[in-house]
Amino acid sequence: MHEIGIAEDLSLIVLDAARKENLSKVTKVNISFGQLVQIVPDIFEFAFRETVRKTVAQDAEIDIEIIPVRMKCKNCGTDFQVKEYLFACSVCRSTDVEIINGKELFIKSIEGE
Numbered sequence: 554m555h556e557i558g559i560a561e562d563l564s565l566i567v568l569d570a571a572r573k574e575n576l577s578k579v580t581k582v583n584i585s586f587g588q589l590v591q592i593v594p595d596i597f598e599f600a601f602r603e604t605v606r607k608t609v610a611q612d613a614e615i616d617i618e619i620i621p622v623r624m625k626c627k628n629c630g631t632d633f634q635v636k637e638y639l640f641a642c643s644v645c646r647s648t649d650v651e652i653i654n655g656k657e658l659f660i661k662s663i664e665g666e
């Protein structure tokens with residue numbers, strides 16, 4: 554259940570941004586997670602709601618985008634999207650690969666008034 558810790562961290566960022574922008578209400582929070590972060594969106598949303606209870610963000614809509622895992626093969630240079638957690642090159646089957654996308658964890662944007 555690492556969603557709770559992540560929800561706490563992200564809620565601090567949201568509330569801090571709301572304060573800087575003088576928002577009286579946060580209406581929407583757009584969040585991006587890489588697939589490797591292994592967030593369960595429902596659990597995250599529940600944890601986030603608990604964390605922002607009685608703040609300007611308590612009624613915010615939460616939009617979660619999951620970024621697929623992309624890797625680059627160090628052997629042949631192919632970059633490919635990982636399917637079903639098969640971490641091997643789709644062309645040469647090498648497992649000498651590096652992660653390009655999939656570990657993201659950030660707030661894309663915040664909407665409010």
Ligand SMILES: [Zn+2]
Pocket residue numbers: 626627628629630631642643644645646647
């Ligand atoms: Zn390869």
